[in-house]
Amino acid sequence: MNVYLSKNQCCGCTACYSICPKNAIQMQGDEKGFLYPTVDENLCVKCQMCVKVCDFQGTEEVNHLDIKDNLIYAVKHKDIDERLTSRSGGTFMAICQYVLDKKGVVYGAAFDENLKVVHKRAEDKKTVNEFKGSKYVQSEMGDTFFNVKKDLNDGKVVLFSGTGCQTAGLKSYLKKQNTDTRNLILCDIVCHGVPSPLVYEKYLDYLSKKYNSKITQFNFRDKYFGWSAHIESFLAKKKRFSDLYTDLFYKHIMFRPACSECKYANFNRPSDITLADFWGIDKAVENFNDNKGVSLIIINTEKGEKIFNDISKSLDYKKSNKKDCLQPNLEHPSIFSDSTEDFWIDFNQKGIEYVMKKYGSLNFKSQLKFKIKVLLYKYHLRGM
Ligand SMILES: Cc1cc2nc3c(=O)[nH]c(=O)nc-3n(C[C@H](O)[C@H](O)[C@H](O)COP(=O)(O)OP(=O)(O)OC[C@H]3O[C@@H](n4cnc5c(N)ncnc54)[C@H](O)[C@@H]3O)c2cc1C
Numbered sequence: 286m287n288v289y290l291s292k293n294q295c296c297g298c299t300a301c302y303s304i305c306p307k308n309a310i311q312m313q314g315d316e317k318g319f320l321y322p323t324v325d326e327n328l329c330v331k332c333q334m335c336v337k338v339c340d341f342q343g344t345e346e347v348n349h350l351d352i353k354d355n356l357i358y359a360v361k362h363k364d365i366d367e368r369l370t371s372r373s374g375g376t377f378m379a380i381c382q383y384v385l386d387k388k389g390v391v392y393g394a395a396f397d398e399n400l401k402v403v404h405k406r407a408e409d410k411k412t413v414n415e416f417k418g419s420k421y422v423q424s425e426m427g428d429t430f431f432n433v434k435k436d437l438n439d440g441k442v443v444l445f446s447g448t449g450c451q452t453a454g455l456k457s458y459l460k461k462q463n464t465d466t467r468n469l470i471l472c473d474i475v476c477h478g479v480p481s482p483l484v485y486e487k488y489l490d491y492l493s494k495k496y497n498s499k500i501t502q503f504n505f506r507d508k509y510f511g512w513s514a515h516i517e518s519f520l521a522k523k524k525r526f527s528d529l530y531t532d533l534f535y536k537h538i539m540f541r542p543a544c545s546e547c548k549y550a551n552f553n554r555p556s557d558i559t560l561a562d563f564w565g566i567d568k569a570v571e572n573f574n575d576n577k578g579v580s581l582i583i584i585n586t587e588k589g590e591k592i593f594n595d596i597s598k599s600l601d602y603k604k605s606n607k608k609d610c611l612q613p614n615l616e617h618p619s620i621f622s623d624s625t626e627d628f629w630i631d632f633n634q635k636g637i638e639y640v641m642k643k644y645g646s647l648n649f650k651s652q653l654k655f656k657i658k659v660l661l662y663k664y665h666l667r668g669m
Contacts, residue, residue, distance in 0.1 A: 286324045288335045294342050295321055296543045297423065298454025301335035303430035304461060310335060312426075316633055318483020319423060319541050340457040340555070341450060341548060356584040357610055358593075359563045359570050360602045365577070369508055372419040373562040374580030379596040380444060380472060380558065381413045389442030389468075391416065392433060394424040400489060400503050402482070404429040404447065406436075416446065421505045421534050423479035423541055426451065430458045437464050446472040448479060449549025452556045470592060473554060475561035475581070475612065476547070478540035478619045480533070487637035488530050496521035505530070510662040511576040512562075528655045532646040538622040539632075547618035552607065557589035558582060561612070569609035581610050 288310070289295035301322045302310045309328035312320040322335065336342075362368045362375030371378055381391050385408075393416030395405045402420040404427060407413045424447065433455060436443045445455055452473040459466050489500050498521040507518040507526070515535075516526050533539050549555060563581035566574045573579060584590050613619070622628070624644055632640045641647035646655065 286326065286329045286331060286335075288322045288324060288339070289342065292319075292321070292542045293546050294543065296341045296450035296454070296547075297321065297426075297541065298341065298451050299426040299430055300338045300340065300454035300458040303428070303458050304334050304338045306330075306332065306334065314483070317539075317541075317629055318481040318486070320425065334461070338454075338457050338461050340453040341543065343457070356590065357605045357607060358582050358584075358602045359566055359573055359605050359610075360580045360582050360600050361573070361578070363599055363601055368578050370414070371417045371578065372506065372508075373512070373560070373578045375578065376580040376582050376600065377446060377472065377560055378413070378417065379599045380470070380592060381407075381416070382410075382599070383592060383596050384442055384444040384470065385410060385413065387442045389444060390436045391444045391446070392429055393446045394420050396420070396503070400500060401425065401486070403427060404451075406432055419474070419505055421477075421480055421530075422482050422485040424448075424451075425482070430455050433469070434459060434462055434464050437466065437469055440468070442468045442470070444470045444472060446474070446560075448476045449473045449555055450476075450543070450547065453549060456555055470558075470588065471556040472558050472560060473549070473556035475559060475614050476544075476549070477534070477614055478537065478544035478547070480539045481541070484533070484539045484632065484637065485530070487632075488641075491637050491641075492519060492521060492527075496525070498522045508578065510659075510666065512578040513576055514662060516659070516662075526659050528651075529641050529645060529647055532651075533641065533644065536622050536624075536644060537619050538625050538628045538644055540619065540621065545618055545621050547614075550614045550616070550618045552583070552615060554583065554585045557586045558584055558592065561610075561615075563605075563610060564612050565609065569605050570603045573603055581605070581612075583610075 288301045297320050302312050307328045309325045310322045313323045360374045360376045367378045368375040391407045391413050395415035397403050402422050403425045452471050493500050500519050502520040504518045517531050518526050561581040563579040566579045628644050
């Protein structure tokens with residue numbers, strides 16, 4: 286039994302794994318570190334539920350409001366602490382607060398105790414805070430879809446946040462399970478593509494060896510030097526900065542294969558509210574950018590519109606439009622590097638350090654440039 290035709294056709298959302306009535310599907314990692322469904326033929330009854338639930342391979346479902354210009358906003362959370370600790374404008378935290386006030390449950394991507402990125406369930410602000418910040422790696426879903434269904438069946442308000450493919454997968458799963466989704470709020474992010482959890486894991490090992498220390502915190506994009514800077518940071522005895530992982534991320538060389546055929550890299554979103562960084566804000570809205578983060582929010586449904594109206598008192602916002610907020614991943618999937626195939630062969634045979642040297646910025650010139658960049662940022666910060 287094949288759940289997917291080719292790896293380009295499986296986003297790993299876990300809808301098939303979650304729906305199988307015989308628990309015949311397991312999510313197993315491949316040599317690149319991405320999880321794929323594998324079927325135990327001894328348990329499979331060929332009901333085809335796993336194939337039917339797949340939104341990524343299925344027919345496109347258009348079920349959103351016709352996006353009008355006035356449903357796109359540039360947003361900043363009024364609470365500066367919320368904004369500084371979030372990736373962009375902190376809008377997601379305002380939506381979380383709306384749900385917590387209703388004694389609801391939030392699902393989002395967080396670190397586990399080994400810094401692996403996994404989807405977690407939260408019922409309090411302390412746990413919700415773990416969802417802050419973008420983790421540029423595919424999050425492991427575990428039994429999230431199943432737990433969301435249970436919470437909805439228990440009558441709870443549920444907010445799920447994730448990539449477009451995870452959100453679409455959950456939506457399809459709940460529909461096939463005839464779950465009442467009136468209390469469900471879906472929030473997706475504009476997504477560049479999800480990097481490999483195995484590359485990330487090996488990178489943490491590399492850092493740990495280099496600094497002879499366990500890495501106890503990792504920030505994929507630290508706002509320390511401002512919203513526009515893309516610098517990762519980590520704790521290894523002390524706080525340190527790097528660009529090695531970031532560089533591979535922007536090379537488009539370690540994404541999940543299906544990201545090259547992403548169906549959600551457009552305005553036809555599978556969620557109530559879509560969140561992103563508002564790149565191009567200076568042109569779109571004058572005097573709004575203070576380099577502390579501005580969210581782009583795209584409201585896709587009437588439910589999303591109602592929530593936005595409810596939370597708007599905690600936000601500073603300006604209307605925008607499709608043209609001004611446009612960015613590559615709202616137009617098309619990321620285009621993979623021509624070296625992607627070679628990268629994976631080298632990664633599997635020669636390891637992380639080798640690929641960072643060959644394809645990334647682990648070389649004298651790039652690292653010198655990076656050090657100068659950090660020094661300039663530090664100098665600039667001191668002068669402020
Ligand atoms: C892999 C990835 C690629 C991205 N690509 C782009 C892009 O091309 N353009 C752009 O404008 N924005 C992109 N973003 C989104 C952006 O960086 C911010 O997450 C978004 O603006 C929300 O910011 P915030 O301040 O409102 O919320 P934050 O408080 O920063 O909230 C983060 C939200 O993102 C979710 N999240 C974080 N990491 C993951 C993950 N690994 N998988 C699933 N969900 C996750 C959390 O559950 C939470 O909902 C990307 C994010 C990720 C994780």
